[in-house]
Amino acid sequence: MNNNCMEAGKLYQKIGVVKNLLALDLMSRNPGDRVLPISEYQDKFGVSRGTIQNAFACLKECNAITLENHGHQGTCIKEIDYKKLQENCMRREILGIMPLPYSVTYEGFATAMYLQFAPLNFNMAYARGAVGRIELVESGTYHFAVCSQYAAEQSIKEGKQIEAAINFGPGSFLSRHVLLMSDSRYDSIQDGMRIAYDSSSIDQSCITRNIIHGKKVTLVPIRAQQTVNALMDGIIDAGVWNYDDIQEHKHESLNVVFLDNFEYNNLFSTAVMVIRKEEEYLKSLLKKYISVPKVVEIINEVREKKREPYF
The missing domain is CATH 1.10.10.10 (Winged helix-like DNA-binding domain superfamily/Winged helix DNA-binding domain)
Known part of the structure; x- marks a missing residue:
């Protein structure tokens, strides 16, 4: 029986x-x-x-x-x-999480996600810091997270049970990071400087460690999104930030320094969609509904003001 x-x-x-x-x-x-x-x-x-x-x-x-x-x-x-x-x-609506849409590129990405998932029950949340977003996917709170390819690969190396389901190509996450400096006399980090450091941002913290190598500096713990204000308020002397935001908000008073290739690579500018490891059903679903060329097209349309952001 x-x-x-x-x-x-x-x-x-x-x-x-x-x-x-x-x-x-x-x-x-x-x-x-x-x-x-x-x-x-x-x-x-x-x-x-x-x-x-x-x-x-x-x-x-x-x-x-x-x-x-x-x-x-x-x-x-x-x-x-x-x-x-x-x-x-699926047990519930598709839930994604991505960076706060403070730049036109992120607005375009969020718009693309809502348009691509239009036939389904879908919702997107927004949170700063790839560390937290990846942990929320690993715990099963969200189905997928958007982060840079570098952040995904670094997290996998550290043992996170995630994988990159979709890669959107260079420039899809942001155009590039740059070094912002309060003093126009300098084009590199100098001893004694106070440097912005955000441990919750895998990209910002890694790039910062690269550019301060061998220098005697003070790391100031602040959120990456506060870099511009901290520079203007005299709290820090330099910090790594998103070039898209600089262009969009025309922070002309700041000294913008482009990073050398050994300090920076395309993995930081490439958006990927990460899911929990071995979620084959979810991976198949995402690949059926997400068209990488269409997402890139929508991002560019929002960037060029040809499409209103919708998210």
Whole structure:
């Protein structure tokens, strides 16, 4: 009797897994599309014909899909409810987290995410510091986080159970970081200077360590976003910051120094979407709905004032 219960439990579990996979597969389809033959789903998911049929029955019962038999032409999708399909392959809405949208590039990125995920239940949160954002993904609080490729790779090296699901290419996170200095007489860090340091920002803290190497300086713990104000208020002498923000807000009184290649590389300017390691269902979903060229196009349109930001 106990063995029968265990076998039944395994069967229901298998149907549930296949239902998730099937729902994920159907989310990329449209009304009128032909459904793959049962035999193809058998090969795709490695299960029996009956398991596939039961999974389809579950999705039809909850009104996620309505199918129509067209005889020799096969079975087609008559109606499809993407949000109900989503409920069958995810426990809740898709939740992402990215940097605070203080620059036009981040505004463009947030706009692109909402447009790309428009057919689904989706929400984006905003928080400073890649360290915190990555921890929130690793804990399962958020499905994905947006950070630089450098921050993702560094976190993985340190043992974080995450992976980069999508890479958006150089310039997608920001144009570049620069060194801001209060004194126009200098173009590099000098001994005795007070330097902004944000330990919660993997990028800013790493670049800062690179440029102060061998110098006798004082590190002043402040948030990266406060760098400009801290310079103007005389709290620090120099700090690393986002060049996009400098251009947008025209901080002409500050001395902007571009960093050498050995101090800086494209990994800092490249946006990636990180997820928990081995979340294959989620990775497949993101790749189906996110078009990297389209995201880059939307970012550029917002940058060039051709599109109003929406997030």
